[in-house]
Amino acid sequence: MIVLSSLGLTGCIGCYNPNGCGRDASPYFYTTTTTHVRHLIVPSQSKLTYKLxxxxxxxxxxxxxxxxxxxEIELAPNTAMIWGGMPVTxxxxxxxxxxxxxxxxxxVDAAPAINNEFAQLWKSCDDRLDVLLKDPNDWSFNPKNMEITGCGVNIQKRSQYNDHWPNQDKADAFLIKINQALQKQPKQQNYPIVILSSK
Known part of the structure; x- marks a missing residue:
């Protein structure tokens, strides 16, 4: 009986969506041509997901x-866009x-396409980069519109939720450094698409 209860609880813990854990019915569209969206140009077969x-x-x-x-913008299979010096999917x-x-x-594990301090710092922390925007409709690499607020789980901007974390001072220092490196970068004009080798 105890084992069954444990299994039941384990099954409940896996869902973190506040809207429930049923099947995601969000509408999505696969681009049929190169498409301009949120100030980016994405290739054909990219998946655009929308709020329901x-x-x-x-x-x-x-x-x-x-x-x-x-x-959400998910680039076509086996493709990435050079954004901020790194291949992004x-x-x-x-x-x-x-x-x-x-x-x-x-x-993950990709070398920066453009070797600069910003790209090296991003590569050093995690594959996920959290970007706060002044204009939320512009997802281009435009440093004047951006603030980096996180890189993976362990590096997050200080808030009431993580103020007590033992490594928060290091996270603060990293975010200052990566934001300083970001502001040295020009606004990106072109977004080359690269083909990823399938393993």
Whole structure:
């Protein structure tokens, strides 16, 4: 009886979505041509995912929906975009709507495409980079619009939730350093697409 209870509890712990853990019915669209979205140009077969706004618009759509409701850009399979000097495959809007920004996911173990201090710092911490935006509709690499607020789980901007973490002083120092390196970078004009070798 105790074992069964433990298994039941384990099954409940795996879901962290406050909206419930049923199947995700968010509408999505696969681009059919090179597409301009959130100040980026994404290749054909990239997946654009949107907030669920209408119960009639669920799952796969056959035309792009309102860009204001975009929550995720996942580049076409085996492709990455050079963004901030690193090959990036996914941009995911912050779940908490109080924060305007996204997380950029770079290719794990990839060398920087552009060797600068910013890209080296990003590579040194994690594959995920949290970016707070002044203009939440501009996901381009535009340092004047950006503040780096996190890099992976262990490096996060100080808040009431992590003020007691033992390594928070180091995280603060890292974020100051990466934001200083960010502000030395120019606004990126082109976003080359690279083909990733499938393993």
């Amino acid at each position: 706004m209408d119960s009639k618009q669920i799952d796969q759509q056959y035309k792009a929906l309102d860009e204001r409701n975009l929550t 996914t941009f995911l809007q912050f779940f908490n709507s109080e924060f305007k920004g996204f997380t950029a996911y770079r290719v």
